[in-house]
Amino acid sequence: MAVSQEFAPPFKLIAPYFILGVIAFVISVLSLFGFNIINLTYQDISVLSWAHLFLLGFVMMVIFGAMAQLIPVVLEVGHFAVELYYVIYPLLFAGMVMMVAGFKFVPALLPYGGSVVLIALLIFIFETFMTIRKVKKFNLVITSVAIANGFLLLGLIFGILMALGFAGVISIDFTSLLRAHVFLVLVGYVGITIMGMSMILLPMFWLSHSYSDKNVTYALWFISIGVIIEVISSIINSQILEYTGYFLTIVALGLYFCQMYVIYKTRVRADKDIYLKSMIFAYVSLIVALVTLTLAIFLHTTSLILAVGWIAFFGYIGFMITGHLYKIVPFLVWYERFSPLVGKEKVPMLADMLPKKSANLQFIFSASGIAVGYFGLLLRDNTIFHIGVYALSIGSIFVLKDLLYMIRFK
Amino acid sequence: MCTKEEIFKAVSTVKDPEIGFNLVELGLIYDASCDEEGNAVVTMTLSTKACPLHQMIVQWVEEAVMRDVEGVKSVHIDVVWEPQWDITMASDDVREKLRM
Numbered sequence: 001m002a003v004s005q006e007f008a009p010p011f012k013l014i015a016p017y018f019i020l021g022v023i024a025f026v027i028s029v030l031s032l033f034g035f036n037i038i039n040l041t042y043q044d045i046s047v048l049s050w051a052h053l054f055l056l057g058f059v060m061m062v063i064f065g066a067m068a069q070l071i072p073v074v075l076e077v078g079h080f081a082v083e084l085y086y087v088i089y090p091l092l093f094a095g096m097v098m099m100v101a102g103f104k105f106v107p108a109l110l111p112y113g114g115s116v117v118l119i120a121l122l123i124f125i126f127e128t129f130m131t132i133r134k135v136k137k138f139n140l141v142i143t144s145v146a147i148a149n150g151f152l153l154l155g156l157i158f159g160i161l162m163a164l165g166f167a168g169v170i171s172i173d174f175t176s177l178l179r180a181h182v183f184l185v186l187v188g189y190v191g192i193t194i195m196g197m198s199m200i201l202l203p204m205f206w207l208s209h210s211y212s213d214k215n216v217t218y219a220l221w222f223i224s225i226g227v228i229i230e231v232i233s234s235i236i237n238s239q240i241l242e243y244t245g246y247f248l249t250i251v252a253l254g255l256y257f258c259q260m261y262v263i264y265k266t267r268v269r270a271d272k273d274i275y276l277k278s279m280i281f282a283y284v285s286l287i288v289a290l291v292t293l294t295l296a297i298f299l300h301t302t303s304l305i306l307a308v309g310w311i312a313f314f315g316y317i318g319f320m321i322t323g324h325l326y327k328i329v330p331f332l333v334w335y336e337r338f339s340p341l342v343g344k345e346k347v348p349m350l351a352d353m354l355p356k357k358s359a360n361l362q363f364i365f366s367a368s369g370i371a372v373g374y375f376g377l378l379l380r381d382n383t384i385f386h387i388g389v390y391a392l393s394i395g396s397i398f399v400l401k402d403l404l405y406m407i408r409f410k
Numbered sequence: 411m412c413t414k415e416e417i418f419k420a421v422s423t424v425k426d427p428e429i430g431f432n433l434v435e436l437g438l439i440y441d442a443s444c445d446e447e448g449n450a451v452v453t454m455t456l457s458t459k460a461c462p463l464h465q466m467i468v469q470w471v472e473e474a475v476m477r478d479v480e481g482v483k484s485v486h487i488d489v490v491w492e493p494q495w496d497i498t499m500a501s502d503d504v505r506e507k508l509r510m
Contacts, residue, residue, distance in 0.1 A: 069462070073460050073462045074460060076459075200458075200460045203458065204457070204458045204460060204461070205428070207429070207457055207497060207508070209494070209495070209496040209497065210496055268497040268505075268508050268509070269429075269508050270508060270509045331428070331462070334427060335462075335463075335466075338427075339427075339463075339466055342424075342466075342470055343423075343424075343470060343473055343474065343477065347427070349425070349427050349428075349430045350427050350428050351430065
């Protein structure tokens with residue numbers, strides 16, 4: 001039982017994922033100063049370039065690093081070949097840079113960048129599935145890991161087809177595949193991964209017990225069916241299926257929110273720490289994103305679509321990731337640096353390793369920046385939007401500073 | 411032969427680094443015994459099955475008993491999941507502090 005410690009990867013393997021990821025996060029925020037939102041649409045090349053910087057450089061990078069640690073904890077088996085993680089991050093980072101440059105400056109780079117990212121993600125998916133093969137008994141979270149990685153694989157295939165089409169290598173309907181690609185990667189992989197991992201991490205950190213997980217069980221199946229329907233609709237161009245997919249996804253995320261609320265209500269720990277604040281902001285952002293998405297589906301307004309992307313990316317996914325960094329990084333550093341000293345000398349508690357004041361400032365700047373930026377996008381007002389970006393930039397620099405502080409803690 | 415109280419006292423030096431309380435006051439130590447040959451058994455649980463410190467905590471408990479309890483020659487740690495731990499098993503002091 002619980003082989004997690006025996007198979008825990010060394011911190012030097014995970015640290016580059018977090019450092020590169022947060023650097024990409026800071027750059028992605030700073031690059032928003034270059035956006036003129038008056039005439040911006042979500043299909044603009046600059047938006048596509050930025051989305052790959054944010055999603056591949058920050059979201060995927062940090063998630064993959066966290067998975068190196070969490071997969072053995074969740075699956076209760078050791079990695080198939082954890083050494084493969086040493087090659088995933090350089091490939092992912094290099095491929096991401098080529099893709100971002102390809103979208104923005106040299107389209108011919110896109111298939112090459114896409115291919116490098118493809119190799120990185122295939123290695124990750126291969127390692128994950130080979131590890132899952134060792135599992136004898138599946139539970140909800142392990143099922144979510146398997147489903148999420150299956151969607152990631154499919155999303156990759158769509159992405160490569162689109163990259164080839166964008167570079168003029170093959171002739172395809174770029175826009176019809178875009179929706180399938182976005183749904184598979186963003187909802188199918190990132191969404192379901194967060195859903196599954198939060199079922200382990202939130203109750204663990206909050207000491208929540210004695211709750212039913214039926215909401216998240218329904219949520220997992222609804223969201224999976226929603227993604228599949230959305231992919232089919234993008235291939236056969238069916239509007240009924242498209243709206244059915246949206247509906248199922250919104251219902252699933254609503255049920256997931258209910259589950260998280262149940263876990264929050266049954267929590268034992270009442271610390272109002274950076275983790276709690278980050279989680280509350282993330283889940284409030286999720287609800288705001290779902291309401292805005294519902295309006296966007298009916299009203300088809302570009303400003304609403306951009307606002308959904310903003311609040312979902314920064315408010316929900318961004319805070320979900322940065323909030324967890326304040327828990328995971330101290331643990332990994334403590335584990336490597338202080339756990340051998342337990343019983344021999346006084347060691348710090350994990351909470352002692354947090355830069356509390358700086359983390360709170362980070363929260364204030366990031367949260368206010370996201371809120372202001374959201375209204376800037378809704379109102380299509382460059383000045384308001386850039387005020388939000390300014391505050392978020394300061395917040396993102398605090399995240400990087402705090403990360404380095406925790407990594408260097410002695 | 412050592413007593414259950416001696417073993418509990420030794421284990422109370424082991425703290426959960428995330429929560430900041432020792433394992434005994436958290437109610438994670440269910441039982442302890444020791445036979446005449448000095449073979450101790452500690453029955454315990456963890457706050458979650460997915461605890462990434464699982465094996466390390468078990469090792470700390472073992473080391474604490476070996477180090478602090480006189481006459482103990484070996485320690486066996488039995489990690490159980492029934493009954494499932496919840497906060498009602500922790501001391502009043504822990505519950506009060508966690509809710510603050």
